[in-house]
Amino acid sequence: MAWALAELSATELTARNAMRKVREVFARRQLNVYCRHLPGWLALARPDLYEDRWPGLGRMYQELRHACSTGTRLLDAGGTWRQHITWYARHYGLPLTHFLALHETALVHQLVWELRGSLPSRDTIATLMQTCGGGGMHTVQGQARIVDHTNSIVTCVNAMAEHGFPTAGLEICMLLLARGVRLTKEQMRDLPLAVPGLAYAGGWYFPEAEQPVRFLGCRCDDPELQLFRGFAPMGLDSTGQASFAKHLVHSHPEGCSLQQCQALLRAWNTGLDERAACDYTAAFRRNAWLLPISETRFTVDPDLVCTSLRQFILANCTQPGSWLAHRHMPDAASQTGETPADGHGVRESRLVFGLLAQAVQRHALDSYLQTDCRGRQVFHNKKIRQQLLASHPGLCDTAIRDCLAHELPAHIDRTLAARQWLKAPASREQLAASLATLQARLPLLAFTDRSVLAAWVNRIDPEHYCTAKMLSQYIRRLPNSEARAVKKLDELIGGASLSCYLVPECRLLDLYALRNQLGLQGISITRKRLMELVLERRDAIAAAQGDPVDARLWDTSSRRQARVREIMALRKLEPGSPMPSWPLFEEALEQVLQVHAPGGARRHFSGSCAMEIYGHLELELAQRPSPRPTADPLPEPAPLPQQPDGAADLQRRKRTAGEAQDMPDEPVARRTRSAAARVPRAGAERRGRPGIRS
16 A cells, blocks of 8 residues: 555545556566455555545554553454444444444454554454354353343334335444444354344344345445435434435335426425536436336335335336336236336346347337447347336446347347247246256356356246346355365365366355355355365365466457357358257367367366367357358367567557457456456455456
8 A cells, every 4th residue: 555655646545546556566566465454454555535424533543552552452452442343333433333333343453553563363363253162143141241232222223214224234234333343254144043024135224024025225424325325323422313214215105207396305404506506416416326117207116125115116106117118018017917127137127128129120120239340130238228218227337238138130130029028037946947957068157157047047037037136146045054065175185177167366165156155056155255165175176277278378358259260160150050969069179178288288168168168169050041151161270379578568568458448348248358368456345355256
């Protein structure tokens, strides 16, 4: 961080620029840093940059540092660390309590490093935070920790539910922090066992029978979110903040115009001027918190709120369900009867395929197509998103790519005729059966992107519908068995298939594929715990490192396509030919890659390499046969470019940048580069360790 801050001038020194520079420096120095505490560490290094977000942080840190350095044994096992943290949480306000709830571990690391020149062990941190030896919430010992605070938790959750929203786990953590209690993630998850009437799902708490369809989010530093949602009464004497969303719904049960929303917002919060009210209302629409129920009227998205408020919205809406995009498919209900739920990617599928169905009827599908660099017609995801954003703000590019994964314009008529996205979602048993069938055909199925995997599941089971989000939920909800996961991991490290999971530059395993593989075997484990298990076996993994295939053979779309052409030439395949079986494909892939290896030596390829090329081959063979003469041969395999240096390196970078800008969207969702070729992104909180998909 010191390196990064030194590279910023005084005019550039803001929290956003500093965090960006920190990640750039980490990536440039190839430091494999994964840590959600990076913002906390940066705030401790330069508290002035975060004064508006966490006021008083600098003073608190200096006071704690002074107390720790004056011989009070504050950081020792028998010290008074917990009492100090409780005092600050009570007297320094909610913003600082928010920092302590998120980054207390970073605070301990920073103090121990500065004062003792070493890093604290996990046992030391657990002792200071009093999270060791407490027992689970199913035990008497665990429940005894919060028995005095049960009423406060119930009051907090019920008050937030009265405003129409669930309570975030972070808010409960802040509430308990001000009362001198810190719980582990497992204890927080099992909190309903000790608090009657409380329910939990995905990090959120709510009264039983009040679960929303989906959760809005909770960020204490987001003024738009706090104004719309409100926040829970977390302090000792805090009453929280009421929700504008509920006020809007009860003031205009049948919806209102955006101008009426702005006027109501200014009357509700007298501190806002006309410009601020306009900006807030625009943000509510941009984030899809307000949805249209007619051309001029809007209301709160009922999926975001608790059951009672959701029922109130639906009962008073004169056009219930209009935001579900049935206007794109007016005859859908009559053909399919009751439609499935709107979550887990189903809503996005209805929007996308409904738009394409309209385009086909109007003979205007070409307006949503483009030609890629190889002359193939593919969907133009950006144009599809732009068309849908007018009526459905908040729709992201990823949702469009998920829907159209492995979908070709040449076969869209067949897809639209099947209307599979209107069928019932696949059950857990049906998903398990489909995945087992696929894995029997494709041993490296775990390396497939889940959007492509969902497309293959839909092909196997045409009577039901599956999305990438459904697969993610299926894997998350499998039985959590660490013992089975450890056994499978040890078997993998000692087996012949380990080379497929290796990430050479990190000397670790591909966590994304590993977690998928465990899911295919009926085992669920958190990404964080799986990473810890892999790190514990780092030496055994490093000992198994062999000679991997050069990532430059397949790390871009054009290079993967070149390998596909070579396989087609080797196996005498052309568009319209059936896909070869997995053993034949694997044999052909080994031969093609061996041609490019130095000296023709055989090197092991990763599972990502194999499945990326397999997916491209399937798409290439699914294309309609080309009208070119049969005598026109397939292009010769392109030689592997030599490692550039100097001026040649500069030209290569310019050429690569140009290709990246000109490359249109591909039908394969979420094109992924190899872990070896990707530039590590330090602090990528949602992706796991740099270079490892998680």
